[in-house]
Amino acid sequence: MEFWNYTLNVEVLIRVSVLVFVGIPLLGLIRKWVRTFVSEKYSPHYAMLFSKIVFYVGFIMVVVLVLHEFGFSLGPLLGAAGILGIGISFASQTSLSNIISGFFLIGEKPFQVGDIVKVNDIVGVVMSIDTLSVKIRVFDNHLVRIPNETMLKSPVTNFTRFPIRRASIKVSVAYKEDLDRVRKVLTDIVDDNPYALQEPAAAIHFDSFNNSSVDLNLRVWSQKDDFISMLTSINLEIKKRFDAFGIEIPFPHVTVYTGDVTKPFPIAMQEERIADTDKLPPKKD
Known part of the structure; x- marks a missing residue:
């Protein structure tokens, strides 16, 4: 031939x-x-x-x-x-399966290049959607290659699919605090934040009575590109204003109370006096 x-x-x-x-x-x-x-x-x-x-x-x-x-x-x-x-x-049946899965991903479009996604425990930016795999750049600047078949079978969370995102911020205050006053301070913080959206409006909900605190849930919306800036600035401002207004952010501790009073039981340490053994009376048989 x-x-x-x-x-x-x-x-x-x-x-x-x-x-x-x-x-x-x-x-x-x-x-x-x-x-x-x-x-x-x-x-x-x-x-x-x-x-x-x-x-x-x-x-x-x-x-x-x-x-x-x-x-x-x-x-x-x-x-x-x-x-x-x-x-x-x-x-190469695995490669063929990845190719077919890639066509399903392209047709379904659960994410696109530039989106921030979470696949299992991997969170990062989609760099490319190729024939065999999806390449994701995680936030410590590593490249992760995930086969298309795995992407198709795994739950995928797309954080940037929609133009706005909501942050849920847990705020804990001491039992002695006035919750109406705390809500007013949190509302002012959101109103003054340049990244927080006024529509949809922010919401403050009661979460739980914890061991050492009353827990509230502050829910704030922002543009997806401003999400990290909004979340960081609001948390920093909460700490600053709570300190300025004397609102206590509790931490896990144990306090002994006398019953119907709210102040802690006063405890004072006294030095122990050790008697001179030479001055002790002799033991009797």
């Missing part, structure tokens, strides 16, 4: 050089154009997917044309490649 029959000459070398040194850079430019064009009309992961498809199809065409210029008989070569592909497909 003859796979090639050619005579190497200058004309062949010129055509191959044009295909390689012009065709491949041209494919790179087309890939960038497709990515820009698709991203203007659809989500970024669609743009990434289509640009990769265009590049790989074009690259295969360049390889086929180069082989044709060198005189390869492509019929037997493609037949052998088909048989090899069938064998590889049986040997």
Whole structure:
């Protein structure tokens, strides 16, 4: 079986050089154009997917044309490649499952490039949605690769799917505090915060009677891009204003009370006097 029959000459070398040194850079430019064009009309992961498809199809065409210029008989070569592909497909069922799962993820669109997601215990920013896996950059700047099949089977939390987010802040105060006064201070903190949204309005709910505190739940909304700034600034301001107004933030401790009074039982330590053993009366038999 003859796979090639050619005579190497200058004309062949010129055509191959044009295909390689012009065709491949041209494919790179087309890939960038497709990515820009698709991203203007659809989500970024669609743009990434289509640009990769265009590049790989074009690259295969360049390889086929180069082989044709060198005189390869492509019929037997493609037949052998088909048989090899069938064998590889049986040997790589996991990869095939990841590819199929990738199409389901693209069709369902539970997240897109740039979203902050949580998969099992992994929280980070989606960097790319590829044929076999999703790549996530966690917040300590590590890259985590998760197979598409795992993404499809696991619960995925998308923190940035919607334009606004709500923070639930647990606020604990001592039992002696006036809760109406505490609610007024918390409301003022939210009203003065530049990142907190006025609509939907913030809410303050009773949470529980704890061992050492009364627990309230402050729920505040913000734009998704301002969430961390809002959460940090409100917590810092709560500590600052509670200190300024003398509102106690309790910590776990045990206090002994005398019953119907609220002040702690006064306890004083006294020095123990040790008698001189020489002055002790003699023991009697």
